[in-house]
Amino acid sequence: MRPLYGGEGAFLPGGEAKFEFALKTEDGKEPPGRHILFVKVIGPGGRVLRHYCRSVEAPSGRGLFRFRLARNDPPGEWGLEVRDAATGVKGSVKFSVKPRG
Structure with missing residues (x-):
């Protein structure tokens, strides 16, 4: 199996x-059955941001992961x-956090 991802790609703090x-x-x-996906959030500089990491249920291989960025989260590539x-x-995806402006 290979994971596929979708998201806006750029977010604001x-x-x-x-x-x-x-x-x-x-x-x-789509694979049958219930799957559990472990999601790790990586901030700029490669640091794992454990307070955002969690498990997501994915019935029939489909799931949704959302989190609210802190207002003081740093801009850059995440x-x-x-x-x-x-x-x-395993799979990965990159996204950007833009500076507040």
Whole structure:
């Protein structure tokens, strides 16, 4: 399986970041059953921001992860690392936090 991600790609401090996940089998189908995805949020400089990390339920391989950025979160390139608990399949996505202005 390979994870697919969707999100706006750029967010403001104090705003909500939202990402949808869809696991797909090699032939492009959604896997049956309930999956649990572990989501790690990586801030600028590669530091894991544990207060944003959590597990997400993904029935039939589909899930939603959202979190509200703090108003003082630093701008820059951020990332998510996602791992399916059942299969160990991993994926990642980058996104930007823009300066407040």
